[in-house]
Amino acid sequence: MDKTELQALLAELIARWESEVVEFKQATDAFGTDDIGRYFAALANEANLRGAECGWLIFGVNNRTRGVVGTDYRPEAGRLHSLKMQIAQNSDPRITFRDIHELHHADGRVLLFQIPAAPRGMAIAWKGHYYARASESLVPLGLDKLDEIRNQTLAQDWTAQVVAGATLDDLDEAATHKARDSFAQKHANRFAADEVAAWPLATFLDRARLTQDGAITRTTLLLLGKREASHWLNPNPAQLTWKLEGQERAYEHFAPPFLLSTTALYQRIRNVQLRILPQDKLIPVEVAKYDQRIVLEALHNCIAHQDYTRNGRVVVTERPDRLLFENVGGFFEGQPDEYIGGEKTPLRYRNPFLTQAMSELNMIDTMGYGIHSIYQGQVRRYFPLPDYDLSESQAVKMTLYGGVVDPAYSRLLIQNTDLPLADVLALDRVQKKLAIPDDAAGRLRRTGLIEGRKPNYFVSASVAKATASVADYIRTRGQDDAFYLKLITDYLTLKSEASRADFNQLLLDKLSDALSDQQKARKISGLLTKLRKQGAIVNAGSDTAPRWKLTRP
Structure with a gap:
């Protein structure tokens, strides 16, 4: 549009004033991109619902006087039009302004952001949230309006x-x-x-x-x-x-x-x-x-x-050990x-x-x-069983495995061909280090298929015997507390006293590989506390620099 057409359009929009599809702002250069994004989504959704071709966000007009006052928002042309990319990156589906019109009005610079109506059947979200208008106010898109948009293409x-x-x-x-x-x-x-x-x-x-x-x-x-x-x-x-x-x-x-x-x-x-x-x-x-x-x-x-x-389009991505299907x-x-x-x-x-x-x-x-x-x-x-990823609201991804994740899981299925599918689903999550429901964990424990403490479950001994070596299983399972307590007291018998660093060096590589570093540190603290409460050891140093000794050499 040329200057004359833009002036006529601005005059018409001001005459009709704000509605669900038109918003006026004075807007300085500090006006936030997130605020623009929310208005973009709301005006696009309202334009769809009202059968309008587009919505308008106008900068440089005073809300109270309804007069042109000008705006200094992004005066550089390159910076101004880069806003199109910013809007597209954070809107879902990815659309942006139809155009950004710059009008040098007699009373100041005016920006007219032309916002396309949301596509039929698809509401527009900004950073995962849907917005609408209630008269002149910006509000979340209600379920009634969201359903109205989504139902547009059902027939x-x-x-x-x-x-x-x-x-x-x-x-x-x-x-x-x-x-x-x-x-x-x-x-x-x-x-x-x-x-x-x-x-x-x-x-x-x-x-x-x-x-x-x-x-x-x-x-x-x-x-x-x-x-x-x-x-x-x-x-x-x-x-x-x-x-x-x-x-x-x-x-x-x-x-x-x-x-x-x-x-x-x-x-x-x-x-x-x-x-x-x-x-x-x-x-x-x-x-x-x-x-x-x-x-x-x-x-x-x-x-x-x-x-x-x-x-x-449908995309099938082949990786060394899996296929990813996307639509x-x-x-x-x-x-x-x-x-x-x-x-x-x-x-x-x-x-x-x-x-x-x-x-x-x-x-x-x-x-x-x-x-x-x-x-x-x-x-x-x-x-392993397939994984579905629905994290993107408008896409479905399914991973199909073409290799073994945990040999113990695969060998278990070979040896037990009649396992209920519910148990296989839970074991599959265990091998992938994912959480499982408490009732499933209890069922697998009772049948001897898993060990460990929540959330660090792992396949049990009956499964682990089928792995490459029993040593791998032992490293994952760990030992009873009595084993570690004996190591501590034996160490103090030979060395008379030890610091926390000494015990870390002694125990860290012996604790279960299923534990994180933080969990291992807490485990060692718990073992020392247990011996202290039993009266077997005493701290002859301080809390920050402990020196542990046996109470009876």
Whole structure:
């Protein structure tokens, strides 16, 4: 906008004055970026709720007189426009000002920050907090407004939309053949394979729920579309990415048809045979680093549940001992833990049209068994269980282990193939040095599977015997107090007196490796206190410089 247009806009905004989508500030150069960020989120959310194209934050206008007074906020152009990056870095989703207009008014410099309305279905947060407006006041975004924004897209399934202009010529021939085979296998009790093969392509696509009355949908193009037909899905990248990290680095992008691309991506993953030596056995158990069914299940879940309105891609990162699966969009129905047991069935899906088509092609099930099957598959392979990271509100990350974390855990699974899944879950957390519930800890103690004190649990002797050496276990388990007390008294018998530093040197490397340095220090203090209270030793020095002696040489 030129100066005349900006002056007209400013006059109009001042005439209407402050509302839920307009805020005026006099604002000096000291005006805080966090304050601007909060106003940015609030005005973006209110613009969405009121159907406005944008909101406005105006600097250089006095609130009381409603007159232009000017502002000295960031007078340098470079500094002023760097605010766009600062806002983008701390807003979620990452958006920023549509523009920052600088008007040199007759009564002073005015800044007009043009704030885009929040995208449909997505509220804007600033540093993890949602804001709104109550008349002219800045307030937290209430649950009623948050639900109103989130519900905007519930009735709109991105994957079900018909793609005007796309035709059957945009489909990959190999993918359509594979789709027919998969559909026939899925419905073998209803249709003969020859019958499915004889259907006209348009008929098959409708019956497989890939098209709508013969019209090509986004789902059709994602699963069966040619690589060169991906332009119909712009601005969505329609892409799967494999990335190798470690001593060697590489990557490759995979376009539709996803029905074939997922297998092509899996084949890029380095998959070797690993050996696990069971307790008291000479012949090792050989296990593939990754199981194809598990990898494809995880990858198909990413495709089925991704939020395609956010225009992201699925990324599979291969590291030396694990795979990391990432897709945009928060966990849509419940939490991962609810699906591990295989008993929860989701009531709704983010992409119902896509998930139904993938189910028809035997890529996923729609009963919530996917996560359960991944966990059970890792148990059968004696490997650590997957980890989910939902710390980012608009992303899901799942780690799939391709190696042993604790040999004792893996050997235990080899020796006890009938362990309840709940116990395996708890043992998996123990091997990863994570907290477990008290009831689980009690159950594992009673069955002799763990030892140690909360929170430093570790696998018990029955498991540790299967480790590389019993010495490793002893170092972790530690000894009874009587052992350490005897060391202290024997030391004083030989040396007559000792400082705290002497006892540290004597005991630190003998205490359990499961203890931190601070916990070891407290343990030594407790041992000395115990002997003093028993009357066995006495401090002949001071509290700051103790000299410990036996009471009876």
